[in-house]
Amino acid sequence: MSIQIIPVTGLPIIKEGHDLAELTIKSLEEQGLTPREKDVYVFSHVIASRVEGKQVDLDKVKPSLKAQEYAQITGKDPRLLQVILDESRGVRRIGPGVIITETKHGFVCANAGVDKSNVPGETIVSPLPDAPDLTSKRIRERFKELAGVNVGVIICDTHGRAHRNGEINVTVGASGFEVIRDRRGEFDLFGYELKIKRTTVSDELASAAELVIGQSDEGVPAALIRGYDIIFSETGCAQDIVRSRQKDLFL
16 A cells, blocks of 8 residues: 655635635645545644634633633643633643643643644634534535545644653544544454454544644645545544543543
8 A cells, every 4th residue: 555645735824714625626736636536635723723713812812710820830821721721621630831621522632722833913822623523524525516526534733642752643623434443353464353453543644644734834734645545434533532531541
């Protein structure tokens, strides 16, 4: 299997109301490419949120007493802490420079996924989309409408991981394919039956895409992954990845 990870270059600064599928197809045409069946398109959550107008001006935020209290502990802007709390359903850990929350979607991550990087405006921050799986579905359906092909779509964000330094891209929204490949019941080279092997395909694709998307001044907020044999699904989504509290040993 040969897999290509292709940066989608030439996209404009994304604004509210823009059509990500249409702009992506146009950019690909300028690169000499056209959408194909089983392509996977990976978009940073910042541009997905921007399209939906999901941005917050900190100058318009009035921090609560709790946000001010957390600001004293973390050293972060209390207005930013208020946005983080608004996007969360619980605080997991807090300390100097760090706040780990459980987002409204169930993701456990720093700052509830609220991003300042690659967001225009000194006081503007970008939370995650309200319903990133639905966002992904809409983009996927638009690809089908415009290009006549079935594709997979991932909305990604950079998250840290328990017990490991650094961050990787992960899935916060997905549509069109099975995000987890269940390999239980298959056999290895020596005939051993796999008992627990479930590969989170969408996270691996999201992490691969970050190699060309980047997080600094690359100016590439989207990537095309071509050649991976996704399994189409109308129900596959990022919520399939969220581990239940009952099984979460890191609580």
